[in-house]
Amino acid sequence: MEPKSTLRQESHEFTIPTRGRGLYEFTSEVSAWIARNSFKNGLLTLHLRHTSASLLVQENADPDVRRDLERFFARLVPDGDPIFMHTVEGEDDMPAHVRSALTAVNLSLPVRDGRLTLGTWQGIYVWEHRRAPHARKVAAHFIGE
Amino acid sequence: MEPKSTLRQESHEFTIPTRGRGLYEFTSEVSAWIARNSFKNGLLTLHLRHTSASLLVQENADPDVRRDLERFFARLVPDGDPIFMHTVEGEDDMPAHVRSALTAVNLSLPVRDGRLTLGTWQGIYVWEHRRAPHARKVAAHFIGE
Amino acid sequence: MEPKSTLRQESHEFTIPTRGRGLYEFTSEVSAWIARNSFKNGLLTLHLRHTSASLLVQENADPDVRRDLERFFARLVPDGDPIFMHTVEGEDDMPAHVRSALTAVNLSLPVRDGRLTLGTWQGIYVWEHRRAPHARKVAAHFIGE
Numbered sequence: 001m002e003p004k005s006t007l008r009q010e011s012h013e014f015t016i017p018t019r020g021r022g023l024y025e026f027t028s029e030v031s032a033w034i035a036r037n038s039f040k041n042g043l044l045t046l047h048l049r050h051t052s053a054s055l056l057v058q059e060n061a062d063p064d065v066r067r068d069l070e071r072f073f074a075r076l077v078p079d080g081d082p083i084f085m086h087t088v089e090g091e092d093d094m095p096a097h098v099r100s101a102l103t104a105v106n107l108s109l110p111v112r113d114g115r116l117t118l119g120t121w122q123g124i125y126v127w128e129h130r131r132a133p134h135a136r137k138v139a140a141h142f143i144g145e
Numbered sequence: 146m147e148p149k150s151t152l153r154q155e156s157h158e159f160t161i162p163t164r165g166r167g168l169y170e171f172t173s174e175v176s177a178w179i180a181r182n183s184f185k186n187g188l189l190t191l192h193l194r195h196t197s198a199s200l201l202v203q204e205n206a207d208p209d210v211r212r213d214l215e216r217f218f219a220r221l222v223p224d225g226d227p228i229f230m231h232t233v234e235g236e237d238d239m240p241a242h243v244r245s246a247l248t249a250v251n252l253s254l255p256v257r258d259g260r261l262t263l264g265t266w267q268g269i270y271v272w273e274h275r276r277a278p279h280a281r282k283v284a285a286h287f288i289g290e
Numbered sequence: 291m292e293p294k295s296t297l298r299q300e301s302h303e304f305t306i307p308t309r310g311r312g313l314y315e316f317t318s319e320v321s322a323w324i325a326r327n328s329f330k331n332g333l334l335t336l337h338l339r340h341t342s343a344s345l346l347v348q349e350n351a352d353p354d355v356r357r358d359l360e361r362f363f364a365r366l367v368p369d370g371d372p373i374f375m376h377t378v379e380g381e382d383d384m385p386a387h388v389r390s391a392l393t394a395v396n397l398s399l400p401v402r403d404g405r406l407t408l409g410t411w412q413g414i415y416v417w418e419h420r421r422a423p424h425a426r427k428v429a430a431h432f433i434g435e
Contacts, residue, residue: 007152007288007297009434011331011402041156043190043286045333045398049409051349057250059196059242064231068239069246071228076221076366083361086354094358097349101359101393103246105347108190108253108398110286112156117284119194139407141333141400143288143297143433144154152297152433186301188335188431202395204341204387209376213384214391216373221366248391253335253398255431257301262429264339288433289299 010037012140014046018128021092023056023066026138027123031116033140040114042144046107046124049137052096053128054103060123073099096129103127111144155182157285159191163273166237168201168211171283172268176261178285185259187289191252191269194282197241198273199248205268218244241274248272256289300327302430304336308418311382313346313356316428317413321406323430330404332434336397336414339427342386343418344393350413359417363389386419393417401434 012033016026030044048055059065077098080091087094107124110117118124126136157178161171175189193200204210222243225236232239252269255262263269271281302323306316320334338345349355367388370381377384397414400407408414416426 007154009297009332011400042154043188043288043333045400047399047407049407049412051347051409051412056246057196058246062231062233065196065239065242068229068231069243072222072226072243075228077362081362083365084358086352086358088352094355097355098359098362101346101348104249104251104394106394106397106399107251109192109251110156110190110284112284117192117194119196119282122194122196137409139400139402143333152299187299188333188433201391202341203391207376207378210341210384210387213374213376214388217367217371217388220373249394249396252396254337254396255301255335255429257429262337262339264341264427267339267341 006145007143008145009143014138014140016126016136016138018126018136019133020131021128022070023125023127025060025123025125030124034111034114039111039142040145042111042142044109044111045141047139048105048126049139051100052093052130053126053136054100055105055107056103056125056127057107057122058125059121061121092131099129151290152288153290154288159283159285161271161281161283163271163281164278165276166273167215168270168272170205170268170270175269179256179259184256184287185290187256187287189254189256190286192284193250193271194284196245197238197275198271198281199245200250200252201248201270201272202252202267203270204266206266237276244274296435297433299431299433304428304430306416306426306428308416308426309423310421311418312360313415313417315350315413315415320414324401324404329401329432330435332401332432334399334401335431337429338395338416339429341390342383342420343416343426344390345395345397346393346415346417347397347412348415349411351411382421389419
């Protein structure tokens, strides 16, 4: 019979450098952390510590998908929209907060047999919503065995 | 005094068949898995392994709510929008990716006394965004006692 | 060497009173629960048990950000939109369901050294989408040490 007391947890923080607006995949960084710690089965949680970017699971096959996502959101939440009063940080800042609210900053993924349970075409992305480059912090937590 | 070493975890995968666009409730499948394993208290996580559908918690009382959600999203993200370049998989594919980004593929729910902590009117749905039928895979994980 | 069997879990339910539409921060209530239980490291999960409000992580510095978020969503999902058939609960009810679908009801946050891994400017909010005051229930779960 398997002992039940083998559960453990680990924490980490990823830093994802961005070069302005767009989707930045970091699936391989997450997988490398799993491999380094020999995590087998459990739950992985990621939390983006910012309010002007998002965490997104999206298709990592055709790059047109990412360009179309960016184009759609740029039309839905246009920079410099006169509806916005919060403009002191630039005309792309409030749209970045809205995009963040429309998507997510948070992600929980089961790990099975040492691998993320992502679908075949799924990748994990930081979606940068500001025009300027940033270093985005993602808090990570694993609990399992 | 309660021993603290009774924590355990289990994994599962649900397959939800869809008949094209719309919301498909699978709350009872999730509750049945909880009952089958006698989970009492803990954390349940669901992850949809696709990028053209969503996981949604929504009202399961008036079916008009689901129809209105569908109608609103069809207007917000119209099929065949000329803004999209990714059209090789059909004019409903890129809108499906956008709808997925606007909602979520991921859900974490506390379990208390053997039951999901859903509100009275909340159900768990796969929201199919493609017109064609699909079999949608949802990875599930429980940790608790 | 640290023993590995110190993992434990706790549940709670927050009630957040709202005075109609707008963002209501309850970060300090969550932090107080963590302090009261001496949680050190682990995973905190929050689930809003309603379908006409949201859980949101957003900027807690400039209040204009919250006003702009509200203004943007009021334009994106207008009350009394003739597209909606579900009107029996008031012209602000179906827009509330749509806003809930466009945002999230669910949040998982790592806890490190007794503190939420929120970014410097991040706060946790209930976003009330109905015009009338409500008492919103948020199920909470912690697992860790």
